Amino acid sequence: MRKEQVENSLSKKIAALTNHNDALVLVTFAAALGQTISCYEGKKEVQFLIPKEGGISRIQFYLEKNLSFKKLLLAVREQMVKEKNEENPGIEEVTPCQKIVLYHKGIHTAFQGQKDYLNIGIEEVDGNYMLQFSGEEGSTYWKDVLDSFIDTFNVIIAQGVSDPGISMDDVCFLGEENKKKILCFGKGEEKETSSNMLEKIHGVVEQYPEKTAVFAAGNALSYQELWEYSSKLADILESKGAKKGDHIALFTSRKVETIVGILGIIMAGAAYVPIETDYGVERMEYMVKDSGSIFAISASDISVITSIPTFQISLQELGQHVMAKEGNYEEAAEQNRYVIYTSGSTGKPKGVAVQNEQLMNLCNWYANVTNMTSDSKVLMLNVFGFDASVKNIFSSMLCGSELVLGPEYLFDFEGILELIRTCKITIMNCVPSLFYELLDVDKENGFTALKQLELIVLGGEAIERKRIEDWFQSDLFQTKIMNVYGPTECTSVSTYGFLDKEKLMSGEPINIGRPCYNKQVYVLSEDGKICPIHSVGELCISGIGTVDSYIGQAKTSREVFKKDLLHKERTLYHTGDLVYWNADGELIFIGRKDRQVKIDGHRIELGEIEQALLSQYEVMEQCCVLLEEQNNHKTLVAHVVMDAGAEPIQKIEDKMSDWLPAFMIPKKIITHQAFPLTPHGKIDYKALGKSLDEKKAMKETSTEKLSVRERIANIWKKILSVDEVDYNTNFFDAGGYSLLLYKLSRMIEIELKCKITYVELMTYTTIDTFSEYIEKKMSREALDPKELAKQKLKELKKNRSKNW
CATH class of the missing domain: 1.10.1200.10 (ACP-like)
Known part of the structure; x- marks a missing residue:
């Protein structure tokens, strides 16, 4: 139990506003509680419980835009009067998502508190109001969150009582101390960032000329060979008209020629535009034109025809080329280094141009946190058109490490594990979905391949605890796992955290960590306010790495690129991802903002249903999609990958009813052997949405x-x-x-x-x-x-x- 005294001056204002009427005091605190719950849940529709004679009432209301505190008081009072006259159901019949009970000791004299709930009691003592908080760790707001919750509750009621006409949209959620604390959470370590990338890589070449720089498909290039081939390619590109600031398309393959192409384009002062040859003709042509590429070079064996000239990279021909002049590698912080395309809601991909300073900031951070050295061997299992590739490519060059490209077919799991063994890989980077498959295959061998890794970097999608538990519990587990998060618009990685075995096994949510070097991140409410600890909001990112706009898409850019709250000269990118801060200053990923749906009048977060599925021990992976049936009635369908010998679907559905109200339980549960993936290795929701009836x-x-x-x-x-x-x-x-x-x-x-x-x-x-x-x-x-x-x-x- 915990007691908090309301400040004397605030108690007097509440007494004056309510004329010392206990019922109106309860209404006042209930209005403030509703806004506090809305703040923490990230929802405008709130609900909680209030006792009444012989039963319990569910208070439920919607916080409309521009609603004043005075109008909110009237709405709450009307709801309480209405509920008072209703029948008296048991608590199990009115259980809301928010397990909170508000009561007034002067009215609800017999109420003793509700088990597993946060009980908030109001009491008047010597003319001042006292709040009594009691509950157990089963309560959503008890563990780790209560300090922040109480602070928000007090701040909101103080503003409402002081100015009843204030719009709830204008109410602040944080006291000054908590605001400073949260802004400190969101500030990455400040580090100096160099812009002289090529100078640094050349220094590595001089230090380790014979050391292997890149290995792929049985072929290797030393640092000296890589530099010479790339220099000659740059010379050829310049002779064909390439100049500083140009964009050059690069058709990629998992061969050493691709790395030569990337470095050669940068040496020519241009930016490379990686294009996978399996993208489809129309998409490739769109990327070539939209990026403004002057011509293309190809490291792929697949013939590609586009509207611009395309030249094949041949190491044999490069070896015979005589340099026209020595390279002059002038570098500037704002010089574009690459353009990578991310999928767009309009169906057309969006081009993101990343500059030299932004890329170097990423590489400095990555090299330091991974302890990358000249002894490191880095396995890259990302396609070149996915921005996760860039940190591996350039950080390894800057550190003198050996970069190993995975096989052409990334579903050749045994081939990947053999590569880890034979190449003695120390650092591996891939998406979680691919890593799970490697785990399943290596499990048969006692995790003999994976145990030699020093670090595994996972990113691109949320990590599923169930899929890695066996490995964590294995005696052979000795590898560090880093979970990284970051949109393409913010130069690949913006936050990171290391998985803790003890926390993982205790069932704590897997976090996406803290901000990287020179980054500032915010968790903002729908109306742009800084959210308190454990309050769900949209993750927004600024600092070195955040670009200003998409290429040629001004309207879309204006929707997501805003001004930083504190530094108006910086751009703030709105990610569309929902997160919250935990008490330790780590970000917890919830899901996409656009995955909130409405069915039969109910607002539903699909991520909430997914968490309920994850609570079942046999569910290995899961996701939930919304389908339109023939009669246009929206139906929730859960797609799951289940462990061998799992319980029947009906038993899972029965368990879900313990966690979710009826309207949130999927009408269908479809099992899969594995989830389909996009070319970038993320779960393909479109493919997953193909209904069982179609199959x-x-x-x-x-x-x-x-x-x-x-x-x-x-x-x-x-x-x-x-x-x-x-x-x-x-x-x-x-x-x-x-x-x-x-x-x-x-x-x-x-x-x-x-x-x-x-x-x-x-x-x-x-x-x-x-x-x-x-x-x-x-x-x-x-x-x-x-x-x-x-x-x-x-x-x-x-x-x-x-x-x-």
Whole structure:
């Protein structure tokens, strides 16, 4: 129990406003409590409980825009009078999301408090009001939050009583001490940032000329070779007209040529625009034009045709090139280094140009917090078109580390683990979804590959505790895990935190940490106020790294790029992500602002439902999407990935009813082997939204049935979670995606006793073509080696005659 005395001057104002009427005093405190709850929940619709004779009342109201404190008092009073005349239900029938009971000791004399709730009692003692807070740790607002909650409650009631005409939109949430504390939470460490990137990289080249700079696909370049090839490429680009400030498109692949292309473009004074060759022709053409690229260079074997000239990077040709002049690498802080595209709500990607100073700030921070040195070996499992790649590329160059590029197919999990072993990787960076798959595969080997890693950097999506618990509990666990967060608009990473084993196992939320060097972050309410501790708001970021706008999208830029609250000369980016500060000054990620939906009049945060699913021990991954059914009625559908041997769906639904009201329980729960991913490795919500009915609509079109075909078809059904499959439909069109290819190969190997490569799976993508191929392959493997050689010779002669 805790008691807080209301200041004498404020008590007098409350007494004067209410004329010492206990009922009106209760109304006054109830109005302030409602605004306080709204502040902490990030919702305008609030509810709490007040006792009444023989029962309990639920007080529920909506905080409309421009609502004055006086009008709020009238609305609360009207609600209390209405509830007083209603029937007296038990507390289990009116339980709101906010477990708070407000009571007045002069009115509710028999009330003893409600277990597992925050009970707030009002008492008048010698002309002053006293607030009594009691509850248990089960109460939402008891553990770690009460100090901040009380401060906000007092600040709000003081403003309302002092000026009843004040708009609730103008009410502050924080006392001065708490405001200073929170602003301190949001300020990253100040560090000097150098702009002379190329000078520093050249220093590394002189210090470690023979050391491997980059390794990919069996090929390696030393720092001396990388510098020389890149210098010659820069010379060629300049001869073709490239100059300082230009943008040059770069078609990427996971080869050393891509790193040569990146460094060469920067040496020419230009900015590189990474484009993955599987983006699709229209998207690639849009990025080329929108970025203003003067021409393109390609490190990919795939032929790409665009509206601008494209030149292939050839190390052989670069080796023979004679430099026209020595490079002159003038660098400026505001010089663009790269342009990366992030997806846009309009369907067109948005270009973000990052400058030299911003990139160097990122690299300085990353190198320091990861303890990256010339002995480090950094494995990058991000595509080049994803901004997570840049910190690995440039930090490793600046530190003299060895950068190792993952395999071309990032779903080759065994290949990645082998790369970790053979290359003796010390630092690895990838998205959580990919890491879970690596964990599952390495678990069979006792985590022998992952145990040698010193640090794993995860980012791009929220970490699921359930997926990493086995590893954390393993005796072999000795690796640090860093969780990073940051939008492309703020140069890749803005906050970071290290996972703590003790906190993880205790069930505490996984945090996204504190701000990086020279960053300022705020958690703001809908009306732009700084939120108190544990109050949910939008994460906004300023400081070195935050860009000013999107390329050529002024209207969209104005919506998300504002002026910093404290430093008007800085740009403040509104991320659209909902977070809150915990008592330790760490940010807790809740979900997207635009994932709030409304069904049958109820405002619902999808993240809240997801947290309820996570509370079930057997749910491994989960997400929730909103679907439109044929009658246009919105329905919640939960998509889950469950552990083997998990309880039936009905039991999970029963458990969810303990946590959620009926209108928040999904009407369907669909299980998946794994979640589909975007090209950047994040969960693909669009693909996940494909309904179960659509999957079931696929019909088997072939009448001919063969044993191998049937067995392969059954494997498809298990992996795709469908009842029927089309034998002539492409695996990816049927709902498959990259991560499932690994599971497909494993199941085929177990079922048919036949080893399958990823190239084979990508080549024969229908059941018909694959079964035909696999039968031939199995028959060949069963042949005597001499007979097999004869057959191959016969096929060779046949093919030669065809060519002639």
